[in-house]
Amino acid sequence: MTSPLQTPLFQTLCVIGPGHIGSSILRRARLEPALATRLVTTDAIPAVRETARCIGLADEVPDTMAEAVRDADCVILCVPVGAMGSVAAEVLPAMKPGAILSDVGSTKGSIVADITPHLRPDIPFVPAHPMAGREFSGPESGFAELFDDRWCLLTPLPGMPDEATQRIATMWALMGARTRAMDIAHHDKVCAMVSHLPHLIAFTICGTADDLADESRSEVLDFAASGFRDFTRIAGSNPVMWRDIFLNNREALLEMLARFTEDAQAMARAIRWGDADFIVDRIERGRRIRKTLIENRQA
Numbered sequence: 544m545t546s547p548l549q550t551p552l553f554q555t556l557c558v559i560g561p562g563h564i565g566s567s568i569l570r571r572a573r574l575e576p577a578l579a580t581r582l583v584t585t586d587a588i589p590a591v592r593e594t595a596r597c598i599g600l601a602d603e604v605p606d607t608m609a610e611a612v613r614d615a616d617c618v619i620l621c622v623p624v625g626a627m628g629s630v631a632a633e634v635l636p637a638m639k640p641g642a643i644l645s646d647v648g649s650t651k652g653s654i655v656a657d658i659t660p661h662l663r664p665d666i667p668f669v670p671a672h673p674m675a676g677r678e679f680s681g682p683e684s685g686f687a688e689l690f691d692d693r694w695c696l697l698t699p700l701p702g703m704p705d706e707a708t709q710r711i712a713t714m715w716a717l718m719g720a721r722t723r724a725m726d727i728a729h730h731d732k733v734c735a736m737v738s739h740l741p742h743l744i745a746f747t748i749c750g751t752a753d754d755l756a757d758e759s760r761s762e763v764l765d766f767a768a769s770g771f772r773d774f775t776r777i778a779g780s781n782p783v784m785w786r787d788i789f790l791n792n793r794e795a796l797l798e799m800l801a802r803f804t805e806d807a808q809a810m811a812r813a814i815r816w817g818d819a820d821f822i823v824d825r826i827e828r829g830r831r832i833r834k835t836l837i838e839n840r841q842a
Contacts (some may be wrong), residue, residue, distance in 0.1 A: 558621055586602045594681070696730055742777055
């Protein structure tokens with residue numbers, strides 16, 4: 544991996560929470576010398592810190608967040624969205640003036656609301672959300688190519704230095720991602736549709752299957768076709784992370800769920816009354832969306 548940068552973007556890059564996303568950032572930074580000279584990570588859970596040390600995710604894995612961020616030029620919060628506020632309250636007082644704070648959470652409205660009360664005037668905060676990830680979790684689940692050709696959405700805050708936003712955009716470009724700036728409310732609505740609602744549906748379908756009578760449930764699991772298997776893959780995601788996402792983006796998610804429910808009911812009516820044209824139209828629309836995703840390299 545090469546970069547036109549002559550010197551590293553950051554001398555010290557610190558990741559708080561080396562889970563799936565955090566460990567993938569660190570792995571990519573290991574391979575991209577233009578990102579950082581020194582890598583630091585830590586986690587509130589001792590076992591996670593020990594795993595990070597054992598697999599060599601970073602140059603240093605301190606026991607406390609304050610120690611981890613002390614000399615960092617950039618700190619990225621990779622913790623569940625429900626923990627962003629409390630973690631920010633712990634790390635911000637220990638950060639050096641001029642360092643940049645960022646995050647990777649998918650509910651920007653709640654994250655900004657939770658972090659803003661703890662911000663310092665000498666620490667720019669650049670919210671970010673890489674649209675990447677799989678159902679796995681933990682330090683060993685990351686991989687350096689996770690962000691290749693994925694989108695990272697930035698939601699810059701008023702009054703924050705443009706230079707800080709540009710540095711975070713450059714960081715994600717070095718990670719292999721494409722970046723786009725977006726309004727916070729619009730971001731949350733888009734993510735409710737393309738990410739949060741599909742996960743809600745997957746969890747619900749798996750719950751429905753689990754509630755079937757024992758004999759039917761066994762057959763569902765024995766003979767699961769690819770469609771159901773896809774849902775179970777999504778449903779294998781971290782429950783704490785997705786609990787926090789659902790609760791912290793509830794308004795946008797409930798709006799999209801209501802729209803989906805209406806559309807599902809319309810499809811049910813078409814099936815009940817034999818409206819073949821309606822059914823074919825919906826299937827064709829789905830095929831067009833899939834074709835567009837492939838053309839956009841997002842499939």
